[in-house]
Amino acid sequence: MIEFLLNFSQSTGIFTFMNSQWGWPVVESFHFLGLSMLIGTVGVFDLRLLGVGKEIEMASLHKLVPFGVAGFFLNVITGTMFLSSAPDQYIYNPAIQSKLFFLLLAGINMLVFYNTVAAEAKSTPMASNAPTRARIIGGVSLLCWCAVIVCGRLITYYRPPYHWCLWC
Amino acid sequence: MRESGPAFFTSLSLHSLAMGFVVGINFAIALGILGFIPRFNPRSFDKFFTLHWYACLLILLSGLALLLAYPAKALTNPVFFAKLIALSSALLITFKFQKQFFSEAATEAGMASSSLKPWATLSIFLWVATITMGRFLAYTHEILLASRFF
Numbered sequence: 001m002i003e004f005l006l007n008f009s010q011s012t013g014i015f016t017f018m019n020s021q022w023g024w025p026v027v028e029s030f031h032f033l034g035l036s037m038l039i040g041t042v043g044v045f046d047l048r049l050l051g052v053g054k055e056i057e058m059a060s061l062h063k064l065v066p067f068g069v070a071g072f073f074l075n076v077i078t079g080t081m082f083l084s085s086a087p088d089q090y091i092y093n094p095a096i097q098s099k100l101f102f103l104l105l106a107g108i109n110m111l112v113f114y115n116t117v118a119a120e121a122k123s124t125p126m127a128s129n130a131p132t133r134a135r136i137i138g139g140v141s142l143l144c145w146c147a148v149i150v151c152g153r154l155i156t157y158y159r160p161p162y163h164w165c166l167w168c
Numbered sequence: 169m170r171e172s173g174p175a176f177f178t179s180l181s182l183h184s185l186a187m188g189f190v191v192g193i194n195f196a197i198a199l200g201i202l203g204f205i206p207r208f209n210p211r212s213f214d215k216f217f218t219l220h221w222y223a224c225l226l227i228l229l230s231g232l233a234l235l236l237a238y239p240a241k242a243l244t245n246p247v248f249f250a251k252l253i254a255l256s257s258a259l260l261i262t263f264k265f266q267k268q269f270f271s272e273a274a275t276e277a278g279m280a281s282s283s284l285k286p287w288a289t290l291s292i293f294l295w296v297a298t299i300t301m302g303r304f305l306a307y308t309h310e311i312l313l314a315s316r317f318f
Contacts, residue, residue, distance in 0.1 A: 024307070025303045053214070057207060063205055126212075150185065
């Protein structure tokens with residue numbers, strides 16, 4: 001796995017770029033920008049589901065979600081650049097494993113939302129609460145994204161071999 | 169702060185979380201002003217402005233804690249001051265938005281004035297600059313500890 005990722009990184013020029021003087025901080029900046037786009041769109045929508053800013057039309061706010069999707073893809077691209085440039089620092093790192101778990105949970109939560117209450121939630125009139133199920137989904141989503149940020153910060157602290165975790 | 173792993177890590181995590189919310193909420197407001205939210209009524213964002221200022225307070229407190237941990241690292245780095253200027257300017261623009269949205273002279277329909285569009289663009293630019301300089305702080309310092317001076 002590590003070899004495959006390193007080969008990919010080296011053959012695409014990612015490795016050279018990431019190891020240039022400003023490669024890493026430039027990509028980190030884009031990574032945090034993508035995350036801010038997610039919080040500003042999906043996070044704000046989640047907060048509206050939870051009842052913050054009830055005067056905002058849910059359907060109007062939902063128009064921002066494509067920006068959140070763009071932010072997410074920015075994160076996937078930049079995250080792949082980190083992972084493939086130093087795979088040994090990430091694959092065995094419990095912080096990234098936890099981060100990926102919360103990402104997966106956020107993804108499943110989103111699928112549940114769009115396959116169950118999305119239509120009902122989007123048609124919630126102004127000054128009204130979203131359906132209870134939608135509020136729970138909004139809360140889970142917000143918690144997952146906060147956990148993703150915290151685990152992201154933890155990555156630096158648990159770089160192998162200086163790490164501990166319950167499952168290592 | 170520096171010696172205690174949990175204290176430093178907690179401050180760093182809170183700083184990142186609060187930054188995510190502040191930049192995110194500003195991003196959403198700017199997109200609304202730029203016309204990406206249909207029937208955008210800025211006054212309906214009043215709770216988000218409140219949340220935004222609480223998150224700013226958290227940025228300030230966690231930022232001070234991080235500064236206390238490594239004062240020489242930040243205070244000897246021009247990027248740190250550039251970040252502070254970008255951050256303060258961006259917050260002044262947010263304050264201008266809030267003042268204009270909730271003033272009595274706000275437009276009857278409660279819609280954002282198109283004169284704010286350049287400010288919304290500038291706001292996004294300043295937040296991107298703040299994030300970028302925040303990340304570059306870790307890579308551009310020349311002095312890590314104040315003990316270097318003694």
